[in-house]
Amino acid sequence: MQTPVQKAIQHRSTANESKIQLLKQMMKNNMRSYGMVIALVLIMLLFQILTGGILLRPLNITNLILQNSYILVLAIGMMLVIITGHIDLSVGSVAAFVGALAGILMVQHHVPMFVTVLISLLLGALIGAWQGFWVAYVKIPAFIVTLAGMLLFRGFTMIILEGQSIAPFPKSFQNISSGFLPDLFHGQNLHIFTLVIGLIASILFIGSEIRKRNNQKQYGFTISPAAVFGAKLIVIVAIIMAFSYVLATYEGIPTILIILAMLIIAYSFVANKTVIGRHIYAIGGNEKAAQLSGIKTKRVTFWVFVNMGVLAALSGLIFAARLNAATPKAGNLFELDAIAACFIGGASAYGGVGTISGAIIGGLVMGVINNGMSLLGLGIDWQQAIKGLVLLVAVAFDIYNKNKAA
Known part of the structure; x- marks a missing residue:
């Protein structure tokens, strides 16, 4: 027969064990998200040491935000595309095309900035609708449609710019990417x-x-x-x-950081708290089952691509404002950086899995690696090779976890 003291000790021991089991289960359920946050911190500490403290200086932190803002905007839209089980290879070319159009309107024809931004975002929506139609309703694989879009809009960019850069933009437009809150x-x-x-x-x-x-x-x-x-x-x-x-x-706070924060909050809310968000995840998990349950899968897929077009246009405007020029080479490899950010941030190669915050963390991992290697003086060749290895390891880790859970 146990004494009251022994019962209390046993009860406390059982409670502690259950707490430990709960923590283990939580860590297991959130291994990927926690793992990438820890990886980001470790990468930052590593480059902070290797660069002699330069990485985390205020000037460089601000530069990190400004340099990666357009990729993070693309990553938000790309995450939704990947969750539905598709991919978009055209976003870099769309960003370049919209930036070129903005340059022609503002610099050559002196169209007001607000009107130009509105036209640019509308153009991005139309491009997204064009590609979404072929993917959602004609059922052409997104890889093919957006590969065609990548070539098409890159060609249009070179045609309308005639191989020349257009600059400078008005100061008010530049402040979108390089301004600060007073x-x-x-x-x-x-x-x-x-x-x-x-x-x-x-x-x-x-x-x-x-x-x-x-x-x-x-x-x-x-x-x-x-x-x-x-x-x-x-x-x-x-x-x-x-x-x-x-x-x-x-x-102080860069203007672009406010824009990013608003996008992150809005899209996280849509993904986690709305019906359309649940439909996006359902389509990525099992499109046939989602369709049988009454979800209008074609319409949801169509609007996901429209949204991607708008964010690609916004990314193009941000990049043009930062560069203070519209150039034919703008947007080069943006799509690969955005896709890599999503997969590093926890998106599944099979669809149905991913978060907006994960895309941001993945984008920051890529941004810190780029910035840190540049501070160390590593060439673009080594930078590309290391980024490729990081992407491969991240996707391999995702597949390992999926197989382990199965």
Whole structure:
């Protein structure tokens, strides 16, 4: 017969074991997402050491954001395309074509910036609709349709530019990619407004996580222990505030970072909280089953490509604004960087799996590797080879996990 003390000790031991099992299960379920975050941190620390502390300097952090913004925009749209089980090889050429058109309208014909941006995004939607029609309704494989689109729109870009670059763009347009938010508090050596935004973002994040946890508890879902949950909040808030401080010591928050944040929030909401988001995942998981369950698979696929066209157009505008020129070679290999970002960030080669945050993490991994190797003076040949190896390892890891779970 056990004494009350022995029962209490056994009860506590059982509770601790169940907590450990819960943590193990959570880590197993989220291995890919956690693994890529850890990999990103380790890669940043590695290049921070190898570059003698240059990588994480405020100027270089800002450059990382500006240099990779157009790839991250493409990765958001590409993730939805990949989740549906398709691929889009044309996005780089579409970005170049839209940037060329923007240059002709703004520089040569002096069309107002707002009107030009509107026309460019509409053109991107029309291009996406053109390709989506062939994929969704004619059932031509997306690989073939978008390969044709890659060649077609690259050719159109060279035709309308006649092999020449068009520059410079108006300053207001350049600010899309290279501008910064003004400091409303007029700080001297520190951008106070950036710190305020970081604090607001931290508060909103904490509120969102607490609300999500309470909802999970209310519906009887398994939740992480309070200590783990608290530690997660502390770590992420510390990262947000540290990032805000680094930006505040330079010029503050780049305009493009606000655009990216809005896209990430909006598309994460659509993917996770809306009917269309669930339909996209269902089509990628099993298109036949989705169709039999009443999902209009053709329509959803069509609009996924329309969305990709709009984001490709936005990416082209951002790149043209950063380069301050429309060039025939713009957008070269953008599609491969965006696809790599998605697969590194957790998308499955079989469709039906992936997150918007994963695409962003994958894009940052590629961006940090590019930036770090450039700081070390490695040539483009080695950069391409290493990026190829990283992509192969990421997809192999995904297939290994899928086979292990089967």
